[in-house]
Amino acid sequence: MSRAPISETMTAPVTVGVSLGDRSYDILIGPGLVAKAGAELARRLPGVRAAIVTDANVAAHHLEAFQASLSASGVDAQPIVVAAGEKSKGFDTLQEVVSGILEARLERGDAVVALGGGVVGDLAGFAAGIVRRGMLFVQAPTSLLAQVDSSVGGKTGINTPHGKNLVGVFHQPQLVLADTDVLDTLPAREFRAGYAEMAKYGLIDRPDFFAWLEKNWQAVFDGGDARVEAIAQSCRAKAAVVARDEREAGDRALLNLGHTFGHALEAATGYDGSRLVHGEGVAIGMALAHRFSARLNLASPDDAARVEAHLSAVGLPTKLSDVPGGLPGAERLLTYIAQDKKVARGALTFVLTHGVGQSFVARDVPSSQVLAFLEESLRP
Structure with a gap:
């Protein structure tokens, strides 16, 4: 599939098709x-009513404006506000969300x-997928991580103790409505975490994009055309993979890439x-995947x-020692890796690399090699 060229300026908004x-x-x-x-919902989904699932933090910044926009276009919407944070993905x-939709x-x-970050998107999308055996679903991602990754592709779900x-x-x-203005309300830490997923696309198979990010990352953080460009490139990369x-x-x-670790x-x-947070885990995971390779x-x-x-x-962690509060030993970490959903019939699967932009799926990775690498990585 041909790729849109990376440019220094662009006119927003842009449309990326999946x-x-x-x-x-x-x-x-x-x-x-x-x-x-x-206006977009009324035009694309005429006559639709909606539940707006969001969290308390996002609601404080954006719910009133979002609901007003829907109301002005005749879209009746009921907000469902959940607690912020990963622990709501349960x-x-x-x-609580399913009950709110039914009520x-x-x-x-x-x-x-889904008006929020990755947690809200995964949670609301799962609810949309199971209530009445499948309702319509719209993503309005408010975090960088959600805009470049979790809002695209249809994967929804929750966590368990396992x-x-x-x-x-x-x-x-x-x-998917990715408003780049709302990213200005993100804490710096959350923006950096989302940037990890953005860098991931360059590291998978777009070395020119990774090189562009090395040169332009500060402009992406500052906003404007560079931010829109980087998000669009990330969405094009993911859309191409999802379509295949x-x-x-x-x-x-x-x-x-980086997610198993x-x-x-x-x-x-x-x-x-x-x-x-998730993006920090991915950043450490990508660094580990390259070091393991x-x-x-x-x-x-x-x-x-x-x-x-x-x-x-860009301020992201890259080592196991960067995780505050310490970590369990290598054998316990290996247990968590073995529980990951990317394990098939007990064999460990990792995304490894032959270099920047040359990632590949490695199946049947010996657990002994992973354990030795974790032990080495945990040493001061």
């Missing part, structure tokens, strides 16, 4: 989309709108966002050093 036959949808990216949300909060008397042809995202469904949205492999039967697994770290810290003589140590240098430059 091609899935009769379930295709658009990702709209640019400023001011919260104000346009009602059965108790799912039941609003919404029908199968109505929509669940691991992250182990219960869920594939349920594609009808529309919607249900992660093949090369969609490449999108898990990262999810294990999140589980090891009890999903405590004060210690580690070098240890296995699959890639040059220079590539691992380059990746670590860039992630460190």
Whole structure:
């Protein structure tokens, strides 16, 4: 598939299409989309009613404006506000959301709108996928991580004590509205965490994009055209993979670069966002994946050093010792890795690399090699 060129300037908003036959949808990216949300829903889903699932933090900043936009276009919407944080991605909060949707008397042809970050999107999308055996779903991601990753592709779900995202469904949205203005309200830490997912696309198979980020990351953080460009490039990368492999039967697994290590770290810290948020786990995981690849003589140590240098430059953690509060031993970490949903019949699967932009899926990775690498990585 041809790729849009990386440019230094662009006019926003832009549209990125996700091609899935009769379930295709658009990702709209640019400023001011919260104000346009009602018009977009009324035009694309005429007569729809909605539940707006959001969290307390996002509600304080954006719910009033978002609901006003829907109301102005004649879209009746009922807000459902949940507690902020990863711990809301569980059965108790799912039941709360499902009850709110049913109490609003919404029908199968109505929509669940996720106004929030990855937690809200995963939670609301799962609810949309199971209530009345499948309702319409709209993503309005308010974090960088959600705009470039979790809002695109239809993966929804919740966590359990056994691991992250182990219960869920594939349920594609009808529309994604990525308002780049709302990112200005993010704490710096959350923006950096989302940037890790953005860098991931360059490290998978777009080395030119990674090089562009090395040069332009500060402009992406500052906002404007560079931010829109980077988000659009990330969404194009993910949309292309999703179109080829919607249900992660093949090369969609490449999108898990850094995630097998990262999810294990999140589980090891009890999903405590004060210690580690998802994007930080992914950043450490990507650095580990490149170092592990070098240890296995699959890639040059220079590539691992380059990746670590860039992630460190933007303020992301890259080492196990960067996780505050300490971690359990290597054997316990390996247990979390073995529980990850990317394990098939007990064999460990990792996304490894032959260099920047040359990632591949490695199956049947010996657990003894992973254990030795973890022991080495945990040493001061």
